[in-house]
Amino acid sequence: MTHYSAILIDDEIHCNESLELLLAECFPQVVVAAKFSTPGEALSWLKNNRPDLVFLDIEMPGMNGFELLGRLGPSLRFDVIFVTAYDQYAIKAFQYSAINYLLKPVDQQELRTTLLRWSERTEKVLSTKQLDLMYELLKQSAREKKRIALPTHDGLEFIEIQQIIRCESDSNYTRIHSFNGERHLICRTLKEVEKVLGESGFLRVHHSHLVNPSYVQKLIRTDGGSIVMVDDTEIPFSKGKKDRMYELISRAEKI
Incomplete structure (x- = not known):
């Protein structure tokens, strides 16, 4: 079993203590190497040591x-999991x-799920591109995200949201289909x-399909109804989704 070293940084000492206990119970592969209640001490330690993972509070x-x-x-030479009560x-x-x-208070199942995903990744270092995108989005606040x-x-792929045609469920994974043909x-x-892309206008038309309405090429009303996307994929409607899709399609100019 592979083990990973971690440090905990939170000005609330009890948060560090409870997180350490949760880690020992639900994911013992992550071993706590150090805990810090002041960011200055953590900064000094990180300049001379290299953990695999840092659990980091935001507001300190x-x-x-x-x-x-x-x-x-x-x-950065490590990955980060933010532990926060931050806003939406x-x-x-x-x-x-x-x-x-x-999110605080940390839920044991959420912690385990997050760490399982993290452990499966090949690249386990927080990238500069990720941080840059996050800072950009924080500045944008509620404005449209691109x-x-x-x-x-x-690793990671950075793409334009409006390049995404559709998203397709594959068990606990999702396949993203882009306009340029990439998958x-x-x-x-x-x-x-869906939680992320829903606010950009994407619609869950079927339990296995999330689509960008901008790329709907054809609406078929027979056999319960379906749509054809610009990549020629035909997707049936789930019950309850038909009216919403008709509403979106009806906004298009008709001749």
Whole structure:
């Protein structure tokens, strides 16, 4: 069994203590090497040591979690899971940039699921591109988001949201089909993808399909109804989704 070293950084000591207990119970492969209640001490330690994973609180006195990462320079040598009670816009920024996060109070099953996914990844270092995208999204706040990071087994793919034609469920994974013909298999369920892309207008027309209405090529009303996407894929409607799709299609100019 592969073991990973981790450090915990949170100004609330009891949060570090409870997280350490949860790790020992649900994911003993992650071994806590150190715990810090002040970001300054953690920064000094990180300059001389290299853990595999850092559990990092965001709001801390003197230096928040983002500032701590900034002081370590552009090339981080570890991955990060933010542990936070942050607002909805920050959560969306984490989701779009594929940065791992846990909400306080930390749920044991959420912790285990997050770590299982993390352990399956080939690349286990937080990338500069991820951080840049996250900072960009935090600045945008509630404004329209244009890019998304797709977490693949061997790293990340950064693509324009409007390049995505459709998303297809594949068990606990999702296949992303892009307009340029590229396909990406990501380790996220379709339900999780829907939470992110739903606010960009994507519609779940079937339990296995999430589509970008901009790429619907044809509407078929026979046999229960279906749509044909620009990549010639025909997708049937689920019950309850037909009216919503007809509503979207009806906005198009007719001749």
